[in-house]
Amino acid sequence: MEREEIFSKLNEIFEDVLDLEGGANLTDSTTANDIEEWDSLSHIQLIVAIEKAFKLKFTSQEILKWNTVGEMVDTIIARLG
């Protein structure tokens, strides 16, 4: 899957889970600080939704190491192979 494709899928998931009206507009450098609705609780709902959408299971260590959306996408790409 292309990086752009993953981003567009993530945008949908973020919009849906966080209930964002204007879209998520994710970029590589987006962090939780940039989106008000993205707190430690919705973070978990996001991860569950992402795992479901991409049909994969992250390890705890992978999840805890993410600081930006870009790093999250890197893991997804690595996992999808």
Next chain:
Amino acid sequence: MVVNSINFWLFFAATLLPYFLLYKAGSKWQNLWLLLASYFFYGWADWRMLPLLAVTTLIFYGLGIAIGRNTESNPKKAARYKTLGVIIGLGVLVYFKYLGFMVDQFATLFRSWGMNVEESIFSIVMPIGISFFTFKLMSYVLEVNLGNIKPEKDIIKFGTYIAFFPTILSGPIDRPNKFLPQLDISRKIDADNLSEGLKRILWGMFLKMCIADRIAPWTDAVFNNYAHHNGTTIIVASILYLIQMYTDFAGYSDMAIGVARMMGINVAENFKRPFFAQNIAEYWRNWHITLTQWVTDYVFKPLTVSFRDWGQWGIYLATLINFVLIGAWHGANWTFVLFGVYHGLLLILVLALEKKRKKFEKKHNLKKNEFYKWSRRILTFLLCAIGAVLWRSASVGDFFGTMAQIGNGCGGMFTGGFFAILTFAIPSIFVAFVDEWLKEYDKKLRFFHNPNVVVRIVSIALMIAWVIYSGELDGNSFIYFQF
């Protein structure tokens, strides 16, 4: 040595002068001087604890390097060093803080089975500040392992971060990510830092000496003899006690932050107007922020990640564990555990009702309704006041005894010593409230930071006069020094 004492200011002056003189020599020399001053400061509190501080610092310094060497080549090995660090950190904490309590609990249990157990075999002296510096040590290895920071090679710099005297006794619990880089640059004498730092210290003294220490004698008198007091008295004392707790700890934090600022170092903020919080979740985001953040990052987040397939229930369980830990962090007593359970359950309630609440607010257009906001604030405050009584009680039985008194009639209030509070603390509480209200509502009016120099000087002078006139100058100790 507390900040509002003569000893501290003599020590601080003697530290500050050479510190700035070393500016030209470079940050390394300034750090070394700061490290020596910090060890002197800590040794002043209890010199027997210096070896513990030094040895744990060395161990974690070594662990950081060991983790750094292995993160790329052998992440599993790095993770094992991290785990070792967490075990050592928790081990030290448990040994000094909880072992005596656990042994007592088991002894009681065995006695109840008819066994003969000696009274109190253990008597361990708890090092002051241990809950704070062990948390700094553990956060360091955790951050290195997550790859958020590089392991620190400079032992002097690392030692200074752990022992930094303004915060070693009682926080704020600084993170290595924000703190260590500040030690890389020389700190020169700076008028802005000095004046901002002094203003912060003055405000901290005001909160501590004019409010907390003024309220303390009365709330002590009530809670230490709760059986003799009626409902009205207990309710007023509970409300005042939460204010006392806040002004005591926020006052201390302001002083610590101010002292560090004078030396050109920014320490993490610990409070952000908690009494303006509209629910318990918001309250905890703004109360003892550095502790809550620590537990959120290193306990709550990993737990929610592990429990993520259990849906809402996973989050509830993580919340409960999280708050039991925050409670127990305060000390070895069932009251603190129950305090954690109480706040955990309140937070779960907030989470469970969140969607309904948001719908309700949208439907009735309540987001900007001041009456609605203040009702929620008052409710949150009162719920926290109940928690504060639990927190203060010597035993769980005492807490329920105190609460039962509320039902025991609401006659006239106990007024012994109360007028000292009315005349001194009430005007101060009002001033503190106005200050927070101005900030919360983003009003332009400022006193200590007014653009007009006359207003600035007059308000600062008035505040100094008020602290001298109405402050409790008897150098009370701080509630949080016991942790």
